Amino acid sequence: MFAWRRTAVRKRVIVNLADKAFSGVLWAKRGPLLVLRDAELLEPGRAPQRMDGEVVIERHRIEFTQVLAAGGGG
Template sequence: MWGWFPWRRTAVRKRIVVNLADKAFAGVLWAKRGPLLILKDAVLMQHGAADTPMDGEVLIERVKVEFIQVAGGG
């Protein structure tokens, strides 16, 4: 499933939104380490709740990712 995709290289160090089944995280994709995505400056976004800033780095297992949005512009 996670074969070669052009966005994987170009999205590093860009602001993205990682959508999971029940929540999403917005932040800077800092690195991809094996089965993990590492976000910095991340915010937890949940339907019906205020965004929650996250301390430190957020590690997300790739198998739990439904889709990723790369921020447009500049």
């Protein structure tokens, strides 16, 4: 596991894809997948949309990931 993932697990992150982003708690890294909990879908021009359950993202689709400061919201 890369160092940023070790330090980011259980912290609030924004995972940026080419066309959208997800804000949530980085819960786990499972092989080629990242698992977010308490997630919201972020799309340009739209209000954040709450996601039920876990959001699973394939790592190869991720452009970049932001680790939010303590107390940072999505």
